[in-house]
Amino acid sequence: DAGVTQSPTHLIKTRGQQVTLRCSPKSGHDTVSWYQQALGQGPQFIFQYYEEEERQRGNFPDRFSGHQFPNYSSELNVNALLLGDSALYLCASSLLAGGKETQYFGPGTRLLVL
């Protein structure tokens, strides 16, 4: 049973460029949440997708957008990259069942913006 997978593992971009990160959830999970984690910080919630729609959003600008596909996989897009977007981007998948939900993380994509 594959866990959460993310691609690519590492990425280097320059300011102003656009980037797309991908996530496949754990088998049986239907919800994908994206987080940004800067060095020395805890994960910061970007948004959450369920039933192919954005259901929750954190305090991130519109440059951050996403998508969820019918197979529950998801993409995170970041436009007009800034130096401050350099971080580890984590995808977590989950399934809400019986009022309980636990998030499981993929290995992350490490983005460096030069």
Added chain:
Amino acid sequence: RKEVEQDPGPFNVPEGATVAFNCTYSNSASQSFFWYRQDCRKEPKLLMSVYSSGNEDGRFTAQLNRASQYISLLIRDSKLSDSATYLCVVNEAGNNRKLIWGLGTSLAVNP
């Protein structure tokens, strides 16, 4: 006050020691609580969900104090492999599906 606060440490302890971390949260309506462990340059991994009665998993014990709005994690007989950052996670009040993360507490277990 931050929504979720943790002592960043680092905590340096010898092998075999008992160490406890506390985490405070700001909103009394929060319902879901977790401890995650994160190794350097790796993703967070679930260590324990925290239940209202407290729960134990081997050397790890988690407790919730709703009145004082804190959760704790106790590690007994610490091992070198316990060295990691421990992240406290609480759901946003009124929103069980959105999680708020602490900055993490760094633990180094020394031989």
